[in-house]
Amino acid sequence: MIDRIRFVLHETWESLLRNATMQAAAISTACIALILLGGAGMALYKLDAAASALPSQFEAEVFLKMTATREQALQLKAELESWQAVAQATLTPREVAWEEQKQKLAADVNLADIPNPLPDKLTVRVRDPEQLPAVAERIQQSPLVDEVIDSRAELQTVLSLSRLVRWIGLGAGGLLLLAALILIYNTVRLTIFSRQREVRVMALVGATLRSIRLPFILEGMTQGLVGGALAATLTLLAAALLSDYMTEQWAFLRDLPPGLPPLVVLVGLPTLGALMGGLCAWWATLRYVRI
Amino acid sequence: MAVELKQVSVAYGEQGALRRVNLRVERGEFVFLVGATGAGKSTLFKLLYGERRPTEGEVWVLGQPVHRLKPRELPFLRRQMGIVPQDYPLLPRKTVWENIAYGLRAIGYNESAVRQRVAQVLALVGLNEQARQLPSQLSGGEAQRAAIARAIANNPPLLIADEPTANLDPDTSWEIIELLLRINLRGATVIVSTHNRTIVDRACQRVVAMDRGQILSDVPRGGYPMELDRLYASVLL
Ligand SMILES: Nc1ncnc2c1ncn2[C@@H]1O[C@H](COP(=O)(O)OP(=O)(O)O)[C@@H](O)[C@H]1O
Numbered sequence: 071m072i073d074r075i076r077f078v079l080h081e082t083w084e085s086l087l088r089n090a091t092m093q094a095a096a097i098s099t100a101c102i103a104l105i106l107l108g109g110a111g112m113a114l115y116k117l118d119a120a121a122s123a124l125p126s127q128f129e130a131e132v133f134l135k136m137t138a139t140r141e142q143a144l145q146l147k148a149e150l151e152s153w154q155a156v157a158q159a160t161l162t163p164r165e166v167a168w169e170e171q172k173q174k175l176a177a178d179v180n181l182a183d184i185p186n187p188l189p190d191k192l193t194v195r196v197r198d199p200e201q202l203p204a205v206a207e208r209i210q211q212s213p214l215v216d217e218v219i220d221s222r223a224e225l226q227t228v229l230s231l232s233r234l235v236r237w238i239g240l241g242a243g244g245l246l247l248l249a250a251l252i253l254i255y256n257t258v259r260l261t262i263f264s265r266q267r268e269v270r271v272m273a274l275v276g277a278t279l280r281s282i283r284l285p286f287i288l289e290g291m292t293q294g295l296v297g298g299a300l301a302a303t304l305t306l307l308a309a310a311l312l313s314d315y316m317t318e319q320w321a322f323l324r325d326l327p328p329g330l331p332p333l334v335v336l337v338g339l340p341t342l343g344a345l346m347g348g349l350c351a352w353w354a355t356l357r358y359v360r361i
Numbered sequence: 362m363a364v365e366l367k368q369v370s371v372a373y374g375e376q377g378a379l380r381r382v383n384l385r386v387e388r389g390e391f392v393f394l395v396g397a398t399g400a401g402k403s404t405l406f407k408l409l410y411g412e413r414r415p416t417e418g419e420v421w422v423l424g425q426p427v428h429r430l431k432p433r434e435l436p437f438l439r440r441q442m443g444i445v446p447q448d449y450p451l452l453p454r455k456t457v458w459e460n461i462a463y464g465l466r467a468i469g470y471n472e473s474a475v476r477q478r479v480a481q482v483l484a485l486v487g488l489n490e491q492a493r494q495l496p497s498q499l500s501g502g503e504a505q506r507a508a509i510a511r512a513i514a515n516n517p518p519l520l521i522a523d524e525p526t527a528n529l530d531p532d533t534s535w536e537i538i539e540l541l542l543r544i545n546l547r548g549a550t551v552i553v554s555t556h557n558r559t560i561v562d563r564a565c566q567r568v569v570a571m572d573r574g575q576i577l578s579d580v581p582r583g584g585y586p587m588e589l590d591r592l593y594a595s596v597l598l
């Protein structure tokens with residue numbers, strides 16, 4: 071068995087050493103395709119997480135003026151809840167919000183000595199997202215209210231961004247993947263031609279079709295695997311650099327939930343590459359390895 | 362019965378490579394297949410190991426119906442046959458030793474069995490000295506012996522050799538035929554194609570003559586020289 075495996079691996083290695091240029095082309099195309107797919111996957115995952123972390127389309131956040139007293143805040147809450155369109159209003163007292171904020175930023179800054187800059191906040195839930203603009207407008211007119219934020223605009227941005235990434239990433243990635251598959255198919259086909267004599271000798275001594283084909287299939291799998299491993303490394307590297315840069319630019323990004331775990335990318339892309347590579351190599355051997 | 366062809370035709374173009382060929386070869390026989398270039402000798406061999414399929418008729422080898430074996434069944438037939446093809450019998454980038462070992466590994470021999478078997482067949486064909494040489498470093502006769510060694514490495518009951526004496530001088534040709542006769546004496550059925558009249562005369566074995574896709578005559582072992590003369594005249598050797 072060991073001898074058998076050694077023989078097959080040796081044959082695979084011999085295959086890989088032929089047509090270095092073709093091998094490089096196949097591997098790098100697979101790599102680029104998988105980078106696009108992997109990058110798109112990671113971005114989509116992050117955007118999905120961001121979208122679900124945003125307040126729902128049913129909610130608006132109402133920030134009161136610093137001058138408003140707690141009593142006035144509670145009165146406003148009661149008044150809002152009496153409105154037909156409002157399902158619920160929740161008060162987040164400024165001390166509670168500040169405590170949370172301090173904890174969240176504790177690692178970066180010491181806020182212990184700073185006076186609380188946050189106002190009281192009411193989170194207002196409507197019964198129907200369509201009513202949100204009208205309700206927000208009406209709340210804004212109260213003299214107690216500093217600002218009303220309804221997050222539908224942000225949500226729309228995230229969703230359209232997500233659509234864009236899906237189209238570009240999956241579309242271009244898919245096309246490139248197709249190109250990679252064709253290149254791997256072609257490389258394996260050329261290897262088969264360049265090893266016509268070996269194939270014939272093996273066939274004449276009675277090697278089974280399967281064992282003659284296996285080295286070529288492993289060749290395709292190796293191309294996909296190497297392309298996928300390169301893609302995973304580059305994608306994770308780029309993601310790390312980009313996210314460092316972006317969180318530096320926009321601190322609020324730190325509040326977003328974490329993205330796709332690196333291990334998923336590290337294992338997923340090479341596996342995907344190997345599977346695809348093996349599949350089209352298998353296809354090439356079906357057509358070109360005959361006995 | 363080692364080989365039986367029944368009404369076998371192979372169509373190539375208008376004329377066809379083989380036309381209604383019938384042939385029986387018993388186990389243990391030694392058979393020369395003679396005929397000018399293009400007579401259909403190689404085509405007949407390819408039928409025997411399933412590289413070509415007959416357009417019509419039946420091909421039986423070692424009791425198996427080759428004409429209807431599936432591709433995945435052919436390997437197991439070929440393991441019982443030693444095949445010395447006319448073109449490219451050796452891998453150019455491997456040494457003699459590796460060439461013989463390669464086939465054995467491909468059908469699952471383990472390393473120690475490979476070593477043992479390669480040493481045995483190298484001794485049998487007299488190539489111990491050349492084991493580490495590449496095919497390009499061998500003389501024509503040595504290359505043929507290496508190809509025969511590879512073919513018989515698996516100790517097959519049937520050996521077919523397609524023009525193993527092509528381009529060899531008379532002495533070397535005879536050495537190759539002697540080797541094949543020795544393999545035949547050890548029990549294998551041997552079928553060998555050739556153009557070489559001198560060695561056919563000298564070997565005194567059965568001779569099957571082909572011309573333009575048909576079997577013209579079949580002179581049994583120990584046949585009269587006159588019959589052979591007529592045969593040579595008819596197939597223009
Ligand atoms: N692949 C092929 N395609 C077309 N014709 C072929 C092919 N192989 C052989 N032939 C024809 O079949 C006939 C027999 O060829 P072959 O069996 O090689 O003869 P031999 O081995 O006796 O020289 C010849 O006329 C040859 O031209």
Ligand SMILES: [Mg+2]
Binds near residue numbers: 404524
């Ligand atoms: Mg021929």
